[in-house]
Amino acid sequence: MSERDVLLEINKLRKYFPIKGQSIFKKRYVQAVESVSFSIYRGETFGLVGESGCGKTTLGRTIIRLYEPTSGRIVYDGTPIYDSEQKIAVDMLPFRRKMQIIFQDPSASLDPRMTVGEIVGEALDIHKLCPGKQERRDRINQLLDEVGLNTEHANRFPHEFSGGQQQRIGIARALAVDPEFIVCDEPISALDVSIQSQVVNMLEDLQTENHLTYLFIAHDISVVRHISNRIGVMYLGQMVELAESYELCSHPIHPYTKTLLSAVPLPDPVKSRARQRILLEGDIPSPVDPPSGCRFHTRCPYATEKCRAEQPVLKEYGPGHFAACHLLEQG
């Protein structure tokens, strides 16, 4: 595995958000992402799953530095774009041509006062990709065509489109600069079921045609499993398990992944009624005051003294299958 071409390397990445209005003597933070390390290979789709508040969106945004990291290291294609120890924080503008993002809520992420052509063309102007007017128009039309919209749509405004079409505009905007890497932050969760599959298929096609690498963030594990090569599972800001997607879904080893998978409703009445479910007690603890030791211990049915005291680290338990759990170390 190590011989594969690594596009993006993330090392001990941290993102804390300060809480305002607290005592000035004791500053408190939301520990949204806590020491996450992993790599994304060129051409793959890396899926990120977890419940709301687990930090998956924050991680996605921090990687492309829409949020400034608190500490850690991000290396893109051999070039460090952020390193807290060596005090590296490069100018992101040239990297924005290579790294793009598709947002969750398509209507909120499109400027209502700009036409579709302006939205898609804005990035072309910023990066000075199309000097000629005709050239620019052709490129916009080509992009719209690529995402399944009509060229006459370029002169319309976002509110004239349905949710699925708006998401297509968002995708066209991300594709405009011809990027290598796209963070897809819950790109389909705001869409209807019958539209979701259209967008999923389109993302797959675009990946093959344009040799894209995706970081695909979603809470719906069935969708992530479908589209991803590898999946990372997050819980309270930390990565608890990482494996090939088929391996992860058929042989999960971390107790949290097991519960998460058993909680997913199956569209199959006989199977879903027959299976045994692992039910968790309680809710996710607050990331302001995360539990000591393993962050999952408050809800884990197998938690021991060691879990309460000591933080487990991510270790390899099978080829390319990583997990962070004390129970596994004991075998």
Add this chain to the structure above:
Amino acid sequence: MDEKKTLLEIKDLKVSFFTPAGEVKAVNGISYSLGYNEVMGIVGESGSGKSVEAYSIIGLLQPPGKVVGGSIEFEGENVLEYDDEQMRQFRGNKVSMIFQNPMTCLNPVYTIGNQLTEALLCHDKGYTKEQARARAIEMLELVGINNAEKRIDQYPHEFSGGMRQRAMIAMALICEPKLLIADEPTTALDVTIQAQILELMKDLQKKENTSIIFITHNLGVVAEICDRVSVMYAGHIIEQGPVNDIFYDPQHPYTKGLLASTPRLDEEGRERLIPIEGTPIDLLNPPKGCNFGPRCKDCMKICLREKPPFVEVGEGHISACWLHFKDQAGKEEKK
């Protein structure tokens, strides 16, 4: 189904919204009946009319929405003819509802206990305040809230999302209604919390013998909890049947399409999804023929001309599609 067993009977219900742009026929002639102790799932995309239909049962339809035709019979009485007072007695007492977002449905300035006992005291069930409080604590324990005696005096913001939904369920069930309408009760929740709530609802349904109308767009949830399923598309029920028939032997092209386009956790390998092409129709200008016609792979000439009638395709399993007639004609020709 014989008459004794029918709790709710909806006949040709039509609900329209009168907007400045014209009449939107949100629900356009749906009929079904629900037995005692039965869980009916209503599946559909946004805008298919599934919530509007539920709101009209419980009399919560807001203008410009209006029931323009049909009847809703609850234990033999037409709910649509109730006056305000009768409706008030009916609502909460016999039918209650759980909504999608528990935060917006609980009043933030009253304690949970206040809101729970209010339902009891409003409906003149002969409870004193102390008795009502005891009953409320009992209900909170029933829905799995630990430390209920302390929790009852807390405000909604002190509850987490999953607990709020539990409190909503407790509130809905406190008057022992015969019918519970659950409008996307788990959509706003995380999967692990969703699993907890589904287990709870299944449990309570058995214990309290409540009938449930379960509205959702998630096919997995339907498979888990429902006895029968109605699939809605653009204001019409297009297919209805027992849950196993709908999932293992779907007949309508839309139902088939929905199932084929849903990625599954238990599938082998990575098959490509088969999407339903196109977008849902504009309800302001519905097509003359079958509403699904413009998106249907097997659309025929007649589909664009006339609305298809229901065909019984199995026991208690109906589907509205012209293709069934084509199949029949084909079979007869062969004979």
